[in-house]
Amino acid sequence: MIDPRILRDDPDRVRAAQAKRGLSDEVVDRALAADTARRQAIVEFEAKRGEQKQLGKLIPQAQGDEKQALLAQTKTLAAEVKAAEAAQAAAEEAWQTELMSIPNLAADEAPAGGEDDYTVIETVGTPVTFDFEPRDHIELGKILGAIDIERGAKVSGSRFYFLTGVGAELEFALINLANETAREHGFTQVIAPSMVKPRAMDGTGFLGQAADDVYRIEGQDMYLVGTSEVPMAAYHSDEILDAAKLPLRYAAFSPCFRKEAGSHGKDTKGIIRVHWFDKVEMFVYTTLEESYAEHQRLLEIEKAFLDKLELAYQVIDTAAGDLGLSAIRKFDCEAWIPTQGKYRELTSTSNCTEFQTRRLDTRARFPEGVKHVATLNGTLCASTRTIVAILETHQQADGSVKVPKALQPWLGGREVLEPVAL
Incomplete structure (x- = not known):
């Protein structure tokens, strides 16, 4: 608050x-x-x-x-x-x-307005062009034996899927590369729970304007998280931290679950907008004064990760009306999706200042006294959308997909994912 x-x-x-x-x-x-x-x-x-x-x-x-x-x-x-x-x-x-019920006060630098009023900060790379008709990730997933949407729907319903063969291998490769990137930047790795008590969900602001998108476990006072930001924000709840040890930087892996309320008719095909996906999320506790520089640091790490994947993307400054309840400012990295002819969000990073820690009572002891700390979050890798961007960007005429060099060690040295069914 x-x-x-x-x-x-x-x-x-x-x-x-x-x-x-x-x-x-x-x-x-x-x-x-x-x-x-x-x-x-x-x-x-x-x-x-x-x-x-x-x-x-x-x-x-x-x-x-x-x-x-x-x-x-x-x-x-x-x-x-x-x-x-x-x-x-x-x-x-x-x-x-x-x-x-009052959202965090948007930063002066954040653009005013709603979802479409963002500002483009920079564009990195050039959107790929092809001398053949590019396939979308759904068709590529079938050709590679990587994505099975039909059986996902049969087993679990719409917006579910199976990752099979190289699809599953590609996700593990991405998660491994994300974890390696986090370690290189001094983050402590965490595997976080995907079920939390109401206080954790409410404390991070996800039972406010985002409540309709949250899964509640029937018969239990528990919720499925849509991001490991939730358990990580509650990780140090009701604690007084040692200010000398700040910043505390974590990189948490967890499955994430979202109802996708309000998205009826949007991205109904494929794996761009799904009810479940896996994610590596960076989460930082620091001082309010240092939070602004830390926000830029998280953005640079996200950009470096997308550079490793050899993707073209743009960085946007999200408009105030499109911020979550907790954030004062949010940067999104949107990768170019060739068959859609537009940029789509892959990562985001938010500065939540002391909003969450006031709700969850996380403080630190400073020479001048005890006070609340600031929290920040940043997606390093959301599996499904990242797979979409890689498949569509690096596809070749025969349906094969070139593997970005940074991912090759995690895929047995393979340079190309070959079709298994045409």
Whole structure:
């Protein structure tokens, strides 16, 4: 959640941030009113508690009728204290609800607007052209014996798939290369759980605007994660870290699950938009001051990984209205998909500042005191979309696919993936 002091001291800044995201600023007024009600409820409860304590001191000194009157007054006051305490608790809950519904304040540098209002920061490489009619990844997957969408749908339904033969090998190769890249940059590798408790999901902001895209386990108070950002953000929840050990950098592997709510009719064929995929996600704990440089560092690592895959891509500065609840700024790397004739997101990296750690109470001890730290996340490799980009970019006329040099050691030295069925 945002720093409450910003809301109290500079509510117009929060209103402006809401407008930049294309959201109503009514929540600002509701939150301020809830804060006022909460403070008043605290005053009233403390006043009643003070009366109760004073009365408690008088009773031992009283005698006869006076004492009986005081005892009767004590019962009445006890009920009033209990009611005031309940009112304070309700006011506190209302305040927290309003405060937690306010998204992080988008950075000044983030473009205003919605999904289509991003800014292109740079374009890397030249989109590939062919002297033959290129095949899409669905056809290539059949030719190579790499992707089986029909049986995926038969077994699990739409937007599921099997990776078979070189398809499975290609995913393992990508994950291995991503892990190697993470190690080279000083990240600690993690295999993270794909099921979490509600606090982890809510603490990262995924039960807010993204709740419709989250799978809940029926009969259990558990959720399937759509990214290992969720368990990694909760990894140090309720802890006080040693500031001298910051930054803490993790690279977590996990299966990811998404309902793809609101995507009806979009990418219904193939493996671009699916309900399950595997991913290596970078996650960093650092100071607020260092978070901005760390954000650029994560972006450079993602770019270096895409360079290893010999892909053409563009880097965009995501518009405020397309940011998640937790992020102040997000960079996406979008690879060129030849048969679609456009760039599609492969990786993203977000700076969430202290938004998640305020919810999950992750702090560090500094010389000047204990305070919340900042968190950042960055996709290093999302398996399915990366496979799509590689197959379509590096395809040859006969349906074979050239293997990027960086992946060859992880594929037994193969330079080409050969067709198995034409």
